[in-house]
Amino acid sequence: MSTGVRNVFVVGLNDFNRERLETLRGAGAYRFHGIIAPEAVYDTEVFDIAAMLEEATRALEAFDGGVDAIVGYMDFPVSTMLPILCERFGTRSTSLESLLKCEHKYWSRKVQKEVIPDHIPAFTAFDPFDDDALTRIGEAGLYFPFFVKPIKSSGSRLGFRIDTPEDFYHAIERLREDIGLIADPFNTVLEHARLPDEIAAVDGHFCMAEEIIGGWQCTVEGYVFEGDVVSYGIVDSLRYPQVLSFFHYRYPSGLPDTIQDKMRELTDRVMRHIGFDDSAFNIEYFWDEVQDRIWLLEINTRISQSHCDLFEKVDGVSNQQVTIDLALGQRPDMPHRQGDYAVAAKFFHRVFFVDAVVTRVPSDEEVAALEADFPGTVIALQVTPGQRLSTLPEQDSYSYALAYIWMGAESPERLLENYDRLIARLVFEFDEIEG
Structure with missing residues (x-):
């Protein structure tokens, strides 16, 4: 292991996180650098993934020194960009496909069902722009009440409990209006991955319907x-x-x-x-x-x-x-x-x-x-x-x-x-x- 100072690049680094990072064990041997301004990933709902990847790549290539690590602490879009950047610069990260098996909610449920079927709810994917979506959800064996959320969401945004058809159509109205804010940039990430055909057919504009779970x-x-x-x-x-x-x-x-x-x-x-x-x-x-x-x-x-x-x-x-x-x-x-x-x-x-x-x-x-x-x-x-x-x-x-x-x-x-x-x-x- 190198004994010199190690350069750690943090996507969306803000002052709050920098202060915490400086107190970590071994931090005296690290130099923290921000890439992609925090306001581009925190206080906005518009994510141009392609532009951010290009900006980060240019900044890392122009850096006069070694790139020892690239990290982030945010959910989308930061989490999904990290494997792409880490692969480009040869730094440690999980693979994009393994990350998407967690973050693409339909793919994640399919994978979970293979090993812990008794610990996941009944689920199905549906297209919120399909006027027959509610019928298809019923055909998949899900009945009121159930929960709907985008295939890729951030925080609790656009998640709804559905108890009646009226609830569903209210949720659909909101989803149709706003889902593109996450779906379009998420689809940009999916283009970088090798996806099974079944998963590729369920892109970021799709939603999940799931049995209600709680506790x-x-x-x-x-x-x-x-x-x-x-x-x-x-x-x-x-x-x-x-x-x-x-x-x-x-x-x-x-x-x-x-x-x-x-x-x-x-x-x-x-x-x-x-x-x-x-x-x-x-x-x-x-x-x-x-x-x-x-x-x-x-x-x-x-x-x-x-x-x-x-x-x-x-x-x-x-x-x-x-x-x-x-x-x-x-x-x-x-x-x-x-x-x-x-x-x-x-x-x-x-x-x-x-x-x-x-x-x-x-x-x-x-x-x-x-x-x-x-x-x-x-x-x-x-x-x-x-x-x-x-x-x-x-x-x-x-x-x-x-x-x-x-x-x-x-x-x-x-x-x-x-x-x-x-x-x-x-x-x-x-x-x-x-x-």
């Missing part, structure tokens, strides 16, 4: 290093009562040990079968406590940025450590329970409006005072005065996130108490509210 939701964070699958942490995803919107992510998980062990076993089985390698991933699961059944919801081909601070608070280092180590060909050096807190969470402070205009957000001074009064807390406001909530990118279909709040505590109970006290002082105001 206690969590995420297994893991990686594969030279074929060895390692699950190093499980994070709970807790929702607001009666709605689909997330309330907070909590680490470590409160699930029974036997359930966590079973999820790790399923993770090992499916990731080996996919052929995923030398990269980080996370898998979202449900545990249906009534049926005592584990469901695999979806596979993501990256660490979760939302979890970085949680691992830092509880284990002592952000799980970005995993991404950097793997990209440099090293087995990840993640500590365990060496952080300052026994439990940590990322909270989503939301409003459940159809729309509104923000008239007031907490000032910098108010945010700083709250962070001082609750040590370890990080508050990231997501809105600005005068902003219409419907202009926020990457929201779910039911609410708007006003702020992300990371906190640590000595117990889950104290964590919630502290959050309630903080929120009472974090004041937003609105006008033109549509309920």
